Amino acid sequence: MKQHSILIVDDDAFIVDLLSDLLDVEFKVFSALNGDDAIKILNSLSVSLIISDVVMPGKDGLDLCNFVKNTPHLSHIPVILLSAKSEEENKIQGLHEGADVYIEKPFSPSYVKAQVVSIIENRTRILSFISPKKTHGDNLITEEEYFINQLNNIIDENIAYPELNLNLLAQILHMSRASLYRKIKSLAHCTPNELIEDRRLNQAVTLINQGFYKMNEIAFLCGFTSASQFTKSFKRKFGQSPLNYARLHKLRV
Structure with a gap:
């Protein structure tokens, strides 16, 4: 894994x-004394993962995590926070700032290494899945565009499940909820729930146009928990009920 830093x-x-002695056999290791120094390194080097203490002079670990997760070209980098603060509210605050893992001090070195290896392997697998690829011609699409395409594919594959939500998407992609939320919000300009509902409704229109299903069947196939929820969502997006849409297009209802 020496290609990872x-x-x-x-x-x-x-x-x-x-930590350097623990990790430098398998990874390239860089170090910084505080968040300000870390940002200088991040602006000049490519980094695969960050391990940061929370309490530091200057920009602390929470500030650093917030900066990374809200900077588009850095937001994909996983962050492990280390802290002697073991109270639940401190852990929650760390996760709210976008941390992927929160580890209490004193920590087990082998546990930290296991977390690092697990995160790197998961991210490598994801990046191989969503890496930039060629489209129909010779035009290349960006990693961000391909990410959204693949995310839409995952939603479509699971669209019949009412339980499909941010939590499930984060589990499938091996990302933290906070990181995935920010990624979707940044690239798709909507929340994960809005993206999922939009895909459900687009699928519903496809099924209505096919003319093979009744409305309650379409609601079920698209993951809506009730016909009334389906109708309400459909009206909000298309300005008319599913039945009116079908009648307007002279489809079987």
């Missing part, structure tokens, strides 16, 4: 040395 951010030289 890890950025360790901690003002404690002992922790930096410990």
Whole structure:
């Protein structure tokens, strides 16, 4: 995995040395003493994962995590936060800032390494799935466009499940809820729930146009929990009920 690089951010030289010795056999390791120094490194080097202490002088770990997750060209980088603060509210705050993993100090070095390896392997698998590919001609589409295309495919494959939501998408993609939410919001300019509902309604129109199903069957096939929920969502998007749409197009209802 030497092609992958890890950025360790901690003002404690002992922790930096410990983690560096632990990881530098398999990864390229860089280090910074605080968030400000880390940002300088991130602006000049490509990093696969960040391990950061929470409490540091200057820009702390939470500030760094927030910066990374809200910077488009950095938002894909997983962040592991380390902290002696074990209270649940501190963990929640870390996750709200977009951290992928929150580990308490003192930590088990083998556990930290296992988390790093797991995240890197999952992300490598995902990137191989959503890496830029050629379209019909010689035109290349960007990684972001391909990500949205593949995300839409995942939604379409699971569209009949009412349980399809951000949590399920995050599990399938091996991403944190916060990271995936920001990614979708940034690229699709809507929330994950809005994206899912839009795909459900587009599928509903396709099924209505086919003329093979009754409306309650279409609602079920598209993952709506009730006919009334389906009708309400359909009206909000298309300005008319599914029945009126079918009648207007002289389709079987």
